[in-house]
Amino acid sequence: MKDRYSRQKMFKPIGEDGQVKLGKKHVLLIGCGALGSTNAENLVRAGIGKLTIIDRDYVELTNLQRQNLYVEQDCHEQLPKVIAAKNRLQAINSSVWIDAHVMDANYDTLRPVIEQQSIDLIIDATDNFDTRFLINDISHKHNIPWIMGSCVGSTGMSFTILPGETPCLQCLLDAMPVSGATCDSVGIIAPAVQMVTAFQSAEALKILVEDYEALRTTLVTFDLWNNYFQTIRVERAKKEQCPTCGKQPIYPHLQYENQTKSEVLCGRNTVQIRTGNEIPIDILATRLRKIGQVKMNPYLLSIDYESYRTVIFRDGRVLIHGTNCKDIAKKIYYQLIG
C-alpha cells in the first residue's frame, strides 16, 4: 500500500501487470508547451520507463497561464522548455529516465532519435501541422502508434492513430491545412489544454499497458465554453491510395522537397522559410489583424509581430526580418501560420 503507484495498480485495467509494463516503456513526446507539459507530467507521475522530449523553445511569461511545468523563475532564467521541464519532472519522479533535447523537430533531427532506440509511442504536442504530418509519416514508416492532439480557444481535438489499423492524419485531412488557428492568434484557456491531454494520456496508458481493446476509435472534438462534444466515427475516411498509410506508401513528408525549409539570409538579419504549399494570405489576414499591424497586396502580406517584421508571400515563402536565428524564425512562423 505504501507504493507510490498503489492507486494506479488498484485500477483493474492496469493492475500490477500493467504497472510493470509501464515501467518498461519509452515514449517520445514532440513539443513541450501546453499539451507537452501536461502529457509529460502525467506519464512521469504514472511511472513510465523513459520519456524523450523534444522542443526548440524557451520559457516565456505568456506561457505560464497554461503550461503546467513552468514557474516564474524559469522565465527569469529564460530556460529552454525541455530543461525546465526535466528539472520539474525529476523532482516529481526521480526514477523515470528523462531524455531532453533542445532542438527543432524535423526529419533530420528526429531520425537518429527514432532509429537508435525502440520507441513504443509518439505523443503529438506540437503547435503546427508541418510537424504533425511529419510524425504521421514517421509513425507509419516505423510502425509506432501516435496520439494526435491540438487545441485553441476553448476547443480541442484528439485522435489515436495505429499504423495498419486506423485512418491516418493524411486520410482525415486530405491536404495539409493551409492554416490552423493558433493559440497566439485566437487565444487559449487552460481547461481546453487539459481536456485534450486527458484524452491523450488515457489513450497513452491503454497503449502502454497493451489494452488495445479499450482504445477510442473515434476522433473526439469539443468546445468547453459552448458545451459541445462530438465523438466522430472515422473508419470510412481510411483511403487505400493514401500516400502514408495506403498500399503503396511514399511518406511524402519525409521527402526533402516537401519539407519546410529555413535559411539565414546572410547580412540581412533575416531568415527565409520555404513551405511546399501556397499560403492563402487573404484568409490569414483576417486573423492576423487582431494581433499586429497588417499590410497587404495581391502577392504578399506583411505584419509587425513581437519585434519582428514578417512578410508572407502567397507562393509559400516567408521572410522573418529582425533575427538570424532559425529557431526563433520558425517559432514566429508557426505562431502566425500554425
Next chain:
Amino acid sequence: MKDRYSRQKMFKPIGEDGQVKLGKKHVLLIGCGALGSTNAENLVRAGIGKLTIIDRDYVELTNLQRQNLYVEQDCHEQLPKVIAAKNRLQAINSSVWIDAHVMDANYDTLRPVIEQQSIDLIIDATDNFDTRFLINDISHKHNIPWIMGSCVGSTGMSFTILPGETPCLQCLLDAMPVSGATCDSVGIIAPAVQMVTAFQSAEALKILVEDYEALRTTLVTFDLWNNYFQTIRVERAKKEQCPTCGKQPIYPHLQYENQTKSEVLCGRNTVQIRTGNEIPIDILATRLRKIGQVKMNPYLLSIDYESYRTVIFRDGRVLIHGTNCKDIAKKIYYQLIG
C-alpha cells in the same frame, strides 16, 4: 503582448474585461488532493485575485501519481498539502493572494471563512459526500455558486450548482449516498482527474468572468477507459420541497445532529466517528476485501487498513483504533467509506 495573460485575453469570451474581473475574484477551494491541485493551479495561472484553500491532509508518496502540485521532497518533509501547494502556487504566480488553511472542512471551521469575507465561488475537491452536502447547504444559505466534481477509476462527474436556478445536490441524490467508491478502494488514473478539472475550471472561468449564459446546464459524466460520455439534462430533478434549495429550506447538513462527529476515546488510542445514517456494511464488505483483511458479523465489519484497525457498525458508528488524532481518523474513515 508581453503580458502573462495575453493568450487568455485573446480568447474572446474573456478578453481584457474578463481578465480584470478575474483579478478581483475570490474562490474557496475545499480539498487539495487530486482535483484540488489541478483546480488550484488552473485558477492561479489564470490570475484570479484570491484563492482560499482548505485541506487537513499531508503529502504522501501514493499522492504523487496524480496530485499535480506535489513532488517527492514534499513527501520526505511530510508537508501539509496546503503548505506544499502554496509554495508551488506562489512560484507559479506571485501576484495571486493564497490563503492556506491546514484544517478539516466542517461547518465550525468553514463558517468564519465564509462569513468574514466575500466569496464568489466554491469549488468542490473533497473526497467524501459528507462535505459535499455541507458545501451544498452553505452555497444555498449564503448564495454562492459551487461546482461539484468527483472521480474514481477512469470515471468522473461534474455539475455546476447555482442557488435559485439549478437543482442542487440534494435534489439529484435524494439521500446521502451510503458509500461512494473511493480512489483508495478502487484506484484512480490521472486523466480522469484532469477531465473533471477541465470541466470544473472551465465553469469556474465562466462564473468568474460573469458569462452565465455559457454555463453548462447538464451534469456531465464519463468513463475514459471505456469511452463513455454523457451530458444529462437534470432540470426536472429540482424539487420544490427540497430541504436545501426548496421553498422552505432548513439546510439539514448545517444542523448539529446531522453532522458527522468525531471524538477521541480517552486512554484507548481510538477515535470514534458518528454519522447520522446507517451504514450498509454488506455492500461495503465487497469493496473493502480488496484492500485489507475484513471480518464481519451481522452488526459490524472490521478491517485492518494501513496501520489501523477500523470497526464499522451498521448503526453508523465507526471506531478507528491506533490513533488519538481526529484528522487521521477522518482521513481513514473517508478513504474506506467515501
Next chain:
Amino acid sequence: MIKILLFAQLQEEFGVKDIEINLMETTVSQLKEILKANFKFPSLDHCMVAINEEYAMDFDTVQSGDTVAFIPPVSGG
C-alpha cells in the same frame, strides 16, 4: 431492445460495462428489479439514472431503443 450503460463500480459488480435487454417497455424501478434478479448483488438503489441523457425517476417509462445509464455517485477527489 433497451441498452444499459453501467458506470464506475457497477461495471465491476456486474462484470460487464453494458447490457442489452430485449423488452418493449418497462419502468425504471422494474428495470432495477430485473437487473437485481439476474445479476448478483448490484448496488443499484443509490444510483442516478438517465434515460437518453435525461435525469429519470423510478416511475419513468423506458422504451425499446432507449439508452439507460446507471450512474453511481463516486466520492473520490
Next chain:
Amino acid sequence: MIKILLFAQLQEEFGVKDIEINLMETTVSQLKEILKANFKFPSLDHCMVAINEEYAMDFDTVQSGDTVAFIPPVSGG
C-alpha cells in the same frame, strides 16, 4: 431542419455558434455552397465534416433532422 454546429474559429467567422437551415435534403458540398453564399467568407473548404458524429465526404447526403458539424483543423498545442 438541418442543424449545423460550428467549431473553433468558424464561430467567429460566422458570428454564431450554430445554425438551423430549413432543408429536406442536400449534399455536404451543396451545404457548403449555401453557407458560403449566405455568410461572409467562411473558410469551410479545409474543414472536417461530420454528419451525426460520422465522418462525411463532399458527396454525402444530409437530411432533415441531421446534425452537421464543421470542424476546422486547429493547430495549437
